Amino acid sequence: MRIGIVCGYSFDVPGGVQFHVRDLAEHLIATGHDVSVLAPAEDATPVPDYLVPAGRTVALPYNGSVARLNFGPVAAARTRRWLEEGDFDVLHLHEPITPSLSMLALWIANGPIVGTFHTAMDRSRALQVASPLVRPLLEKIGGRIAVSEEARRTVVEHLGGDAVVVPNGVFVDRFADAPRAEAWCGTDERPTVAFLGRLDEARKGLPVLAEAIPQVLAQVPGARFLVAGRGDVTEYRSTLGHLGDAVTFLGPVSDAEKESLLASADVYVAPHTGGESFGIVLVEAMSAGAHVVASDIPAFRAVLDGGRYGTLFPTGDAAALAAALVPALRDRGASRSVVEAAREGVRRFDWSVVTREVLAVYEMVTASGAHVREDPRSSTVVGRLRAALDGRTEVEQ
Structure with missing residues (x-):
């Protein structure tokens, strides 16, 4: 299977989500899959061969920590080019509603898409404000994963819908x-x-x-x-x-x-x-x-x-x-x-167990045989925003 994975957080100063993405990619590769990862990283930052760096980030306070994100026209262009070259069977987005590469990829792509939600929080003014906009966009995600019951609760309460719990993995x-x-x-x-x-x-x-x-x-x-x-x-x-x-x-x-x-x-x-x-x-x-x-x-x-x-x-x-x-x-x-x-x-x-559960989600969303491709409505920001706001965003088969 040809798998594209997007991480919204920077590999310049890696944390839990980045390590999860790295280890998942390496276990998928070890079991015979073709994997490419897109993530924020400076060109000089040492990264694995399977990771495509998407450039520098902006540090923003988020959920008691500091998130280093990459968003804007340059990041969007790199994301679009990576998607075009990838010809992926499935696109796996980590933290798809964080304003970084995963959200850009969700904006641009259509087809078999999986989203993993890592964050747990009780209240979020930002999510409350953004929810009406991102909920229609999230309809493009065919399979939702939460890394814990707490992360699942956050999805249900703040974004609507549900997610299957597949925990973080460890070797x-x-x-x-x-x-x-x-x-x-x-x-x-x-x-x-x-x-x-x-x-x-x-x-x-x-x-x-x-x-x-x-x-x-x-x-x-x-x-x-x-x-x-x-x-x-x-x-x-x-x-x-x-x-x-x-x-x-x-x-x-x-x-x-x-x-x-x-x-x-x-x-x-x-x-x-x-x-x-x-x-x-x-x-x-x-x-x-x-x-x-x-x-x-x-x-x-x-x-x-x-x-x-x-x-x-x-x-x-x-x-x-x-x-x-x-x-x-x-x-x-x-x-x-x-x-x-x-x-x-x-x-x-153990990753041997966790990866099997992730692959089961991949198989569910790829059952139609469709491939990841560009959403024609993503060519203009205005068009995508209008489609999201009026609730007409749908996954095209």
Whole structure:
């Protein structure tokens, strides 16, 4: 099958959606499919051979984070050219209503189209304003996927319609077989706790962890906290510096280093405060054999099966986080039982399983035998807007 995948977010500073797109593409290629990915990226950014860079982006605040998007006449021209050259059997758009390449591709293309929705949110003024415009446009999508029940809820409440839940994927064995790093491995006397996330995004929960660390050290004096991720650590060094080598800031880590870190740590902590639709790093940590301690937000609760595969604590409560970390570090036997349960449960997220579910959606939307082609009404912005506003947008067979 000839598959075109569009990612709306930049590969210059990749995040969860970009990693999902990358891994899905690589697993599809490994199983014999012909895949091309279109995504924002500077020409100098190293990208895989199957990825076509669509140029520089604009950084915009979005859902508690910063989204780097590519939208405008130049991006539209590149998208149109990529679609023309691709002759795709199916077009797979990630975050199709985000004003970036996926929305442009949806605007321009017709035929078998699949959309994956990654975002979870309770309220969005932007979606409320845009909904009357994008709902008719979304009728062009023949198969909708949400990466979690939270993402599905967002689709249903904000956009109308429904979506099938197909979770994010992980190469489970890659994390399970990752080499351990001696510097990051814990012992009975000095167990290690790992945190990974963008340090300057409060929703990732580092302020909650920073408040909990002294409380943990009061009961487990030898504990070590390994903090990895991009962002300014000046504030945290000033507040945690007196703890000496109990806290180590590792800075950004490569994929291989992340795998090794998660395989080496006794506990992985995810103190996020919201804005998460899934929790891919929890699945990675479970795959690597770490005991996961996570805030009790809906997405994390679902991944951990209500606490069966890890420990949940009340969101934003530093004292509760400390109370959850202490037994996880002290009772290594109990931790091992949780880890073993998680090793089995995490198999449902392996790419071998997830890709089969994605392909089932592809097969559904391509059953007519049509190919992706240009929508003749996309030649003018006014024409497309008028068609969307009067509700006449339809998928042409």
